[in-house]
Amino acid sequence: MSDTIKTRIKAIIAEQAMLEPDQITDEATPEELGIDSLGLVESIFALEEEFDISIPFNANEPDKSDFDITNMGTIIAAVERLVAEKAI
Template identity: 65%
Template sequence: MNVKDKVIEIVAEQAMLEPSDITMESTPESIGIDSLGLVEAIFAIEEAFDISVPFNANAPEESDFDISSVATIVAGIERLIAEQKS
């Protein structure tokens, strides 16, 4: 399973939706994920990919990690995997 599919699966589970309901343009807000749900999704992503995501739920705007859409989350995870596996 590639990064995109796994992230979509995790996000869909958090939003209680089917993966087919999630698009790369989906935002956490548009699929009903609140800040707590987002934190849980980030934890699940960290576990799934064995990486550490630099995300501060208390100050998301201070984070280098862009959570504005599924596409930016996937891109960020791919970048982190590349950085942390090297």
């Protein structure tokens, strides 16, 4: 998928975590980035708005959702998938 999508996602998460986008690695968890549960919800809303997508309400339960928020790599992959599905 497009590096532009990944760059935009990292910018949104970095803003929430008060970090620079280049400090966001694919392996980093929201907790490791200093994002608490409220910050995660705000990040999800920002991602939905940026990409005009709907992230499942149960994204925090990977066994019940296709949207995995375990780490940045899984978040990026899930957003890319939703953006691709929207384009179909």
